[in-house]
Amino acid sequence: MHQTVNAALGVNLLQANQTEANHNRDHFDAWGITCFNLMSSPGAGKTVLLEKTLSVLSSQLNLAVIEGDMTTELDAEKLRQSGVPVIGINTGRSCHLDAKMVAGGLHQLQENYQPETFDLIFVENVGNLVCPAEFEVGEHTKVALLSVTEGDDKPLKYPVMFQEADCLLVTKMDIAPHLDIDINRIEENVRQINPNVTIIPVSAKTGEGLTNWFNWVYERINQNSIATH
Amino acid sequence: MHETDMTKALILTIKDWWEAQPTPPNIEKIHLLVGEFTCVEPRSLQFAFETQTQNTFLSGVELVIKDIPLIAFCHPCQQQYWPKIGEQYACPHCHSPMEDIRSGRELKIDRIEYSENNSLASS
Ligand SMILES: Nc1nc2c(ncn2[C@@H]2O[C@H](COP(=O)(O)OP(=O)(O)OP(=O)(O)O)[C@@H](O)[C@H]2O)c(=O)[nH]1
Ligand SMILES: [Mg+2]
Ligand SMILES: [Zn+2]
Numbered sequence: 544m545h546q547t548v549n550a551a552l553g554v555n556l557l558q559a560n561q562t563e564a565n566h567n568r569d570h571f572d573a574w575g576i577t578c579f580n581l582m583s584s585p586g587a588g589k590t591v592l593l594e595k596t597l598s599v600l601s602s603q604l605n606l607a608v609i610e611g612d613m614t615t616e617l618d619a620e621k622l623r624q625s626g627v628p629v630i631g632i633n634t635g636r637s638c639h640l641d642a643k644m645v646a647g648g649l650h651q652l653q654e655n656y657q658p659e660t661f662d663l664i665f666v667e668n669v670g671n672l673v674c675p676a677e678f679e680v681g682e683h684t685k686v687a688l689l690s691v692t693e694g695d696d697k698p699l700k701y702p703v704m705f706q707e708a709d710c711l712l713v714t715k716m717d718i719a720p721h722l723d724i725d726i727n728r729i730e731e732n733v734r735q736i737n738p739n740v741t742i743i744p745v746s747a748k749t750g751e752g753l754t755n756w757f758n759w760v761y762e763r764i765n766q767n768s769i770a771t772h
Numbered sequence: 773m774h775e776t777d778m779t780k781a782l783i784l785t786i787k788d789w790w791e792a793q794p795t796p797p798n799i800e801k802i803h804l805l806v807g808e809f810t811c812v813e814p815r816s817l818q819f820a821f822e823t824q825t826q827n828t829f830l831s832g833v834e835l836v837i838k839d840i841p842l843i844a845f846c847h848p849c850q851q852q853y854w855p856k857i858g859e860q861y862a863c864p865h866c867h868s869p870m871e872d873i874r875s876g877r878e879l880k881i882d883r884i885e886y887s888e889n890n891s892l893a894s895s
Contacts, residue, residue: 547800549883554785556778556804556879639774673811674774677879700858703811735862738869 563642567681583688585670588714597625611640639674676704695728775816797886809876842876
């Protein structure tokens with residue numbers, strides 16, 4: 544006799560990643576660290592923004608960076624110039640960081656430093672508008688970057704990342720005057736899917752908007768330490 | 773390709789279930805629910821599944837993927853609507869932002885279809 548039976552599972556495909564991400568967040572909370580996850584398409588300006596950010600904030604805060612890169616250590620090397628500890632994670636062929644990779648990074652952090660001395664960790668995700676949005680790594684805050692050269696329709700075409708972002712940095716504002724781009728349009732499109740997101744136009748080159756960004760970073764750290772203590 | 777990672781997660785979950793059964797069942801179909809408002813492309817998932825299950829206990833098993841449409845609920849209008857992915861997410865009537873997603877974010881293993889070969893079990 545041949546008989547077909549059904550077993551109901553109802554298991555989320557990302558459950559394993561989610562469990563690992565929650566575990567990472569528990570560590571961050573126990574150490575008193577706020578974690579930011581920076582996501583954007585390749586070349587939107589994550590590394591240059593981090594260089595500027597580290598150079599200003601590292602005098603006031605204890606920072607570390609977890610740097611995800613598909614094959615190279617280039618970005619990690621660049622950021623090490625600032626003197627801030629940078630843990631490079633080679634993602635291989637994977638086009639995003641996942642919680643397990645970041646857990647490996649935290650392990651290194653624990654071996655080489657005293658994690659409870661850090662205030663803030665930036666995770667630079669792999670440049671990709673699609674995949675990183677589905678893989679939480681244990682961050683408290685998601686920051687999306689969109690450069691003015693990418694066009695104002697990107698939030699509509701790649702909505703998931705923009706929907707989940709707590710902050711959107713519109714980058715490379717110094718070249719906006721040369722382009723046919725409408726910043727208000729970006730804002731309108733993002734607000735259709737994420738009405739409460741903070742939008743900050745910045746230029747790492749001229750420094751425009753960076754103070755607003757730094758203030759926002761401080762605000763988030765404060766909110767987070769109130770929430771977790 | 774994150775479909776590869778998701779397929780790995782899928783296979784691991786199924787394997788855990790399979791090994792937990794009193795006698796290893798003969799799996800025929802795996803039913804997935806994949807929402808439209810996710811970063812997963814069903815065809816890539818299908819392909820990754822076929823590739824990764826070759827010569828394993830899941831070889832030849834059919835992966836049935838059900839697309840779940842994006843449905844949002846507009847609170848000012850008190851009604852649901854179907855956002856146009858890639859074009860417009862705000863409510864078509866009052867233009868309120870899409871704040872309440874009712875479906876379309878699923879990435880789930882719904883159920884497993886398997887057969888119990890009784891003659892084998894009794895012999
Ligand atoms: N004009 C201008 N160029 C910028 C600005 N920020 C970054 N760039 C340039 O954009 C390019 C990419 O910048 P990165 O910081 O490497 O971008 P990324 O997002 O880290 O790139 P990946 O890590 O490869 O995804 C570099 O050539 C930068 O010099 C800016 O504010 N203005
Ligand atoms: Mg970079
Ligand atoms: Zn409405």
